[in-house]
Amino acid sequence: MDAVTSERLKALFETKLNSAMRVYLDTCARCGLCIESCHVYASMPEARYTAVGRAEVVRKIFKRYFRVQGKFAPWLGEVLEFDDDTLRRLNEAAFSCTGCRRCMVHCPFGIDTQLIMGIAKALLVGADQEPKILSMLSDMSIMKGSTIEETRADYTTALANLEGDVKALWPDTTKKPDGSPYPAIPYGVKGAKVLYVALSGAHSVVPAAAIMNAAGESWTVSSFEAVNFGAFLGDTKRMKAIAQRIIDEAKSLGVREVAIVECGTAYRVLRHMMGPQLFDVVAFVELIDRYVSQGRIRLDSTKIEGKVTYHDPCQIARNGGIYEEPRRVIRALTPNFVELTPTREENWCCGGGGGLISMGEEEFRMKSSKVKADQLAASGAQMVTTACENCHSQLSDLSRHYELGMKVEFLSGLVARALVR
Ligand code: SF4
Ligand code: SF4
Numbered sequence: 001m002d003a004v005t006s007e008r009l010k011a012l013f014e015t016k017l018n019s020a021m022r023v024y025l026d027t028c029a030r031c032g033l034c035i036e037s038c039h040v041y042a043s044m045p046e047a048r049y050t051a052v053g054r055a056e057v058v059r060k061i062f063k064r065y066f067r068v069q070g071k072f073a074p075w076l077g078e079v080l081e082f083d084d085d086t087l088r089r090l091n092e093a094a095f096s097c098t099g100c101r102r103c104m105v106h107c108p109f110g111i112d113t114q115l116i117m118g119i120a121k122a123l124l125v126g127a128d129q130e131p132k133i134l135s136m137l138s139d140m141s142i143m144k145g146s147t148i149e150e151t152r153a154d155y156t157t158a159l160a161n162l163e164g165d166v167k168a169l170w171p172d173t174t175k176k177p178d179g180s181p182y183p184a185i186p187y188g189v190k191g192a193k194v195l196y197v198a199l200s201g202a203h204s205v206v207p208a209a210a211i212m213n214a215a216g217e218s219w220t221v222s223s224f225e226a227v228n229f230g231a232f233l234g235d236t237k238r239m240k241a242i243a244q245r246i247i248d249e250a251k252s253l254g255v256r257e258v259a260i261v262e263c264g265t266a267y268r269v270l271r272h273m274m275g276p277q278l279f280d281v282v283a284f285v286e287l288i289d290r291y292v293s294q295g296r297i298r299l300d301s302t303k304i305e306g307k308v309t310y311h312d313p314c315q316i317a318r319n320g321g322i323y324e325e326p327r328r329v330i331r332a333l334t335p336n337f338v339e340l341t342p343t344r345e346e347n348w349c350c351g352g353g354g355g356l357i358s359m360g361e362e363e364f365r366m367k368s369s370k371v372k373a374d375q376l377a378a379s380g381a382q383m384v385t386t387a388c389e390n391c392h393s394q395l396s397d398l399s400r401h402y403e404l405g406m407k408v409e410f411l412s413g414l415v416a417r418a419l420v421r
Helices: 003-015 021-026 038-044 051-066 067-073 084-094 101-104 112-128 132-146 146-160 165-169 205-213 229-233 235-253 264-270 283-292 322-331 362-367 372-379 389-401 410-416
Strands: 194-197 220-222 257-260 280-283 308-311 383-386 406-411
Touching: 003 165, 003 383, 021 112, 038 372, 051 101, 051 112, 051 264, 051 280, 067 389, 084 112, 101 112, 112 280, 132 235, 132 283, 146 165, 165 205, 165 257, 194 205, 205 283, 205 362, 205 410, 229 235, 229 264, 235 264, 235 283, 257 264, 257 283, 257 308, 264 280, 280 283, 283 322, 283 410, 322 389, 362 389, 372 389, 383 389, 389 406
Parallel strands: 194 220, 194 257, 257 280, 308 383, 383 406
Antiparallel strands: none
């Protein structure tokens, strides 16, 4: 690697060195308490797949360029210079980590490996060595923000084509102030209370629309997809640009609340990483729970056969604090709910986060999530439900790959099919 690139990466690293990060990089006692926490290590026991092993790659670069010994006596060891092998190691560390933060729960110092891997990802972007699929998808999302007018007509046609499917689940729509009906999927409604941000695909629009219509919600659907590829990429600038499109839309419509589709990362970015907003941000499962708790929707609790378990998406549960809401909803759906073991904060990551699903690779995802497959099988449930698109895809792949014979369902889909008048 040439000296100019190396200096550029060093400067980039320095921009990430806030006080929390310096503590994380200086404090690790190598106690090893985080080792067993990682689903990758639990499934593939190699040192490079431990939280501390991953962080050491970044920590050794930190020591080389920002600590006295590394600057003046790097030959004393425990340091890494920027070169092709270091970039390879950064890539391996960052993209074998789903950012689930289960390790952080067990670290006595609360060291945040996801944040440390954020540096690894940023350095890869700076060296133009990031997974290109993630940067391409990020750029497409950002571009959509600036070309929305050109695609608006096609989008409204696509929404209109889904109206029949929504009405099959719930025939009534909400009403305008003059008493006339809104379409089953209202779009561009100024002054609506809730802006619902979906993903691409009818499965993320139709059940949610039926549920909100059944609850008599004042809502409107977003022009944008919730997914934030910039967060998977570890590029803060692109992550913020993608989230900002939704913030700008919410402000221009004057909504009071933004409800994020079942997508853990999109929720975490908008709720916890974009600073305070003029509107509230909720995960869609919180909205469903509110409707059930307030009696705004009623659910048939006889529709689901067999035992049902729930997978807590890491970005919604451990990293978002949403544990009780989905459980209340599931108990309204079935008397046969069983918890996974371990559960809640200790739940094993599905193994598909951090961009791994979007990157398309499957072999590592399946091998590194064997512990998740074992956990699902041990529950004895015939169905697992969840509230995150990534988790849904990964759990479906796991059920097929490990022949678990388990149905995988979005919570919103189960609720929409159980709506009763
Ligand atoms: S954040 Fe999750 S995947 Fe990454 S090292 Fe920690 S436990 Fe492993
Ligand atoms: S538990 Fe914390 S202090 Fe101990 S090795 Fe892991 S990251 Fe370091």
